[in-house]
Amino acid sequence: MSLLADYDAQLRAVVPEPLPAGVSVEHDPPVTRFLGFGGQGWVEYRDLGELDEAALDALIARQIARFRERGERFEWKLHGHDRPAFLADRLRAAGFEPEEQETVVIAAIADLDLTVEPPGGVVIREVHERGDFERIAEMEAEVWGEGSATRADDLARERDADPAQLRIFVAEAEGRVVSAGWLRLPPRTEFGTLWGGSTLAEWRRRGIYRALVARRAQIARDHGRRYLEVDASDDSRPILERMGFRAVTTTTPYVWRP
Numbered sequence: 268m269s270l271l272a273d274y275d276a277q278l279r280a281v282v283p284e285p286l287p288a289g290v291s292v293e294h295d296p297p298v299t300r301f302l303g304f305g306g307q308g309w310v311e312y313r314d315l316g317e318l319d320e321a322a323l324d325a326l327i328a329r330q331i332a333r334f335r336e337r338g339e340r341f342e343w344k345l346h347g348h349d350r351p352a353f354l355a356d357r358l359r360a361a362g363f364e365p366e367e368q369e370t371v372v373i374a375a376i377a378d379l380d381l382t383v384e385p386p387g388g389v390v391i392r393e394v395h396e397r398g399d400f401e402r403i404a405e406m407e408a409e410v411w412g413e414g415s416a417t418r419a420d421d422l423a424r425e426r427d428a429d430p431a432q433l434r435i436f437v438a439e440a441e442g443r444v445v446s447a448g449w450l451r452l453p454p455r456t457e458f459g460t461l462w463g464g465s466t467l468a469e470w471r472r473r474g475i476y477r478a479l480v481a482r483r484a485q486i487a488r489d490h491g492r493r494y495l496e497v498d499a500s501d502d503s504r505p506i507l508e509r510m511g512f513r514a515v516t517t518t519t520p521y522v523w524r525p
Contacts, residue, residue, distance in 0.1 A: 270373045270494070271348070271515040277456040278496060279346075280311040283432065284454055287424040295329060300341075305417040308334055308341035317351055327361045331523055340524045346371070347517035355521070363521040369498040372512035376459075376488045376495055379511050383481035386473045389440045391482050395430075397423050399437060403447040403463075410465040422449070434486050438466075438475045445470040450483040452490055459487030461497045476506055 280299045282292050293300040297316065301309040310330050318326065327343075334341045343358055345365075359365070385391050394400070397419065404418035426433045432454065438446040448463035461483055466475055484495055498518055499507055508514070 269515075270513065273457065273494070274371065274373060274496065274515060275313055278453060278458055278460065279313045281453045281456065283425075283429070285428050287421075287428040289424065293333070295326070295333075298326065298330065300330065300333060302334075302337065302339065305421045306339065308337075308339050310341060310343045315350055315354065319351075320353065320357065323351065323354065323357050324361070327357060331361060334523065335525055338525050340522060343521040343523070345519045345521050347519075355519075358521045361523070363523045366520040366522055367500070368517050368519045369500055370504050370514050371496065371516045371518055372499045372504060372507050372514050373494055373496050374507070374510065374512040376484050376493060379481070379484050379495070381481045381485050381488070383474065383477050385438060385475055385478040389438050389445065389470075389473070389475055389478075391436055391438050391478060394435050394437050395426070399444075400435070402444045403435075403437060406444045406447060406467065407465050410467060434483065436479060436482060438470075438479060440470065443467075446475045446479060448476075448479045448483060450486055452487065452492065457493040459483065459490070459492045459495050461495060464503055476503065477510060480507070480510065 282299065286292065287304065289303045291302045293302065297314065298310050298312040301311065315323070330341070343363060345355060345358065400419040400422040403422070407418060422435060426435065432452045433449060435449040436447065437444045446464070446466035448461060451460045451462065453460065461480065464476055464479065487495055497503070497507055497512065504514070
């Protein structure tokens with residue numbers, strides 16, 4: 268199978284087991300709804316097939332109705348190779364707003380250089396405590412000018428549900444968290460998936476991001492995973508491609524707000 272086919276078959280619409288506290292899953296074939304994670308939800312699927320416009324509009328309307336009754340925003344994760352071709356148009360017509368497009372990149376772990384070390388004065392450390400999750404949230408708020416009010420809660424709840432499936436790392440320097448990233452190990456797949464990676468502006472271009480990738484790749488390899496997957500921003504994509512990742516498709520969050 269191709270990397271894209273493996274990605275579609277193994278990672279899309281995967282349901283974590285067990286679910287974090289407060290999160291629930293509902294199936295409305297061909298989509299799956301994830302509700303109650305960080306005050307929002309998601310709609311995911313492997314393939315919508317060739318639904319006609321009326322059937323697609325009805326499917327979209329059902330998702331909106333369910334989240335409207337909860338007063339909850341949700342994200343429809345649209346991939347560049349999704350069918351039908353008019354899906355993005357129908358989402359916009361239903362009131363969804365597209366956010367920044369990212370590129371799905373995948374690497375075979377065996378092809379990566381896992382010896383990358385952080386620069387002098389920077390230490391990468393795995394963290395498990397709520398206080399460290401709050402430090403991650405504070406760092407992200409500084410990077411982006413705004414933070415997720417639920418970041419620390421989300422990490423804590425997900426890790427409490429299954430610590431083996433979520434491994435969280437910080438890069439520290441001068442007593443500060445200067446970058447952070449986490450690794451998810453979805454069950455019954457060949458993949459580890461990488462998340463986070465925000466780095467304070469004054470600590471960029473020093474190899475911290477690459478070192479965080481290598482550290483998490485080591486963990487994924489030790490758990491028998493063959494591949495690493497990242498939803499890469501335009502900033503991180505060139506770094507990852509130089510490390511050996513390959514672009515397979517794009518993904519764009521289409522967000523509906525009550």
